Amino acid sequence: MLYSKLFGKTKKTVNQQFESKNHELLTKGGFIDQVSSGIYSLLPLGKKVLSHIENVIRQEMEAIGGQEISMPLLQPKINWQKTNRWSTVDILFKTKSQYGQEYVIAPTHEEIVTPLAKKYIESYRDLPLYLYHITPKFRDEPRPKSGILRGKEFGMKDLYSFHADKKDFEIFYQKVIEAYLKIFNRVGLKEIKITEASGGSFSKKLSHEFNVITPAGEVDLFYCSFCSFAQNQEIATLKEGELCPRCRKGRMIKGKAIEVGNIFDLNTRFSDSFDLFCVDNQGEKKPVYMGCYGIGTTRLLGAIVEVYHDDKGIIWPENIAPYQVHLLGLDQQDKIVNQNCQKVYQQLIKKKIAVLFDDRQEISAGQKFSDADLIGIPHRLVVSKRTGEKIEYKRRDQKESKLLTLEEIIKLCHQG
Numbered sequence: 001m002l003y004s005k006l007f008g009k010t011k012k013t014v015n016q017q018f019e020s021k022n023h024e025l026l027t028k029g030g031f032i033d034q035v036s037s038g039i040y041s042l043l044p045l046g047k048k049v050l051s052h053i054e055n056v057i058r059q060e061m062e063a064i065g066g067q068e069i070s071m072p073l074l075q076p077k078i079n080w081q082k083t084n085r086w087s088t089v090d091i092l093f094k095t096k097s098q099y100g101q102e103y104v105i106a107p108t109h110e111e112i113v114t115p116l117a118k119k120y121i122e123s124y125r126d127l128p129l130y131l132y133h134i135t136p137k138f139r140d141e142p143r144p145k146s147g148i149l150r151g152k153e154f155g156m157k158d159l160y161s162f163h164a165d166k167k168d169f170e171i172f173y174q175k176v177i178e179a180y181l182k183i184f185n186r187v188g189l190k191e192i193k194i195t196e197a198s199g200g201s202f203s204k205k206l207s208h209e210f211n212v213i214t215p216a217g218e219v220d221l222f223y224c225s226f227c228s229f230a231q232n233q234e235i236a237t238l239k240e241g242e243l244c245p246r247c248r249k250g251r252m253i254k255g256k257a258i259e260v261g262n263i264f265d266l267n268t269r270f271s272d273s274f275d276l277f278c279v280d281n282q283g284e285k286k287p288v289y290m291g292c293y294g295i296g297t298t299r300l301l302g303a304i305v306e307v308y309h310d311d312k313g314i315i316w317p318e319n320i321a322p323y324q325v326h327l328l329g330l331d332q333q334d335k336i337v338n339q340n341c342q343k344v345y346q347q348l349i350k351k352k353i354a355v356l357f358d359d360r361q362e363i364s365a366g367q368k369f370s371d372a373d374l375i376g377i378p379h380r381l382v383v384s385k386r387t388g389e390k391i392e393y394k395r396r397d398q399k400e401s402k403l404l405t406l407e408e409i410i411k412l413c414h415q416g
Ligand SMILES: [Zn+2]
Pocket: 224, 225, 226, 227, 228, 229, 244, 245, 246, 247, 248, 249, 250
């Protein structure tokens, strides 16, 4: 991609109050645009990062048997009355058609997925079943804040599981915990702390929350310095400095975190509302046991920026970066330099390395370097009069640069 053609350039001076670091860096870097409080557009760079995150999630959901579907965002009132949530959930966006029908604009999809599954589940042979989708969700937040960490509209992956009995659910629930840890690891979040909590308005059953430790977080935790064990400070039975009851190796540390995923035992709460039964192997009719598993995708994007940045800009983890390589062409009025730039650009494309080429002629070298730092692509290449036949190579997360050949650079990029 040529940077000169890219929609959504960097903005160094923005006449805007920023709610958080992710809000500031994603706006200045040209990844997002705020429409109003809690509502954002994703620009091409932001959309690319989100797609990469979604693809990682998709792969891990498919690996545990998940099947992707797409469910509507406009949901009939009657479905929400059946579960008694039309008047009890306070964050619901409700809308009325000019023809009189009333709807909920989706904050979650139990009201759709349960009657959908009912049309296809008859006996235990149809189970287990795992359905997921990645779609926008809506919450009528009184105070949207923290950039894309908490919006009125946000991206989410939600998976719903259907089981013949509780035991089968519990086995799958553990598989999801493992899959979630893989997902967070692959998008660059190596240290995830898991809390156990009651599910609030969604469920009275036990649930788990997946947290990213960062000073920008909104949840107060005590977490283990060694394993993934954590407790919410509000309900904590442990104190700072105490030995971790899980691993008996680490000590409890006090800190802030961003919640990026949560999983719930739904029991038969929604099966009961929609009369979702299956016939078991004894010929007996039983309510289907359900679980629900969410990951906030746009929130995850924001959380990654909170963890991976410095005073110059974002430092994207390799797997989700918008491009692998940021090629800066300097002294491009020089014919030979210009030819070298084009050659490097074409070779990288040929080797299937995603490259953003800053080909702008009118921009100073200093400006190009600071834009590259702000945008945060992992590998930076410079072609100029000074670099001659070679290319200056620098990783975004390191200080030193070195002169390498194109072949050496391609090898480095393929290693990640
Ligand atoms: Zn521990």
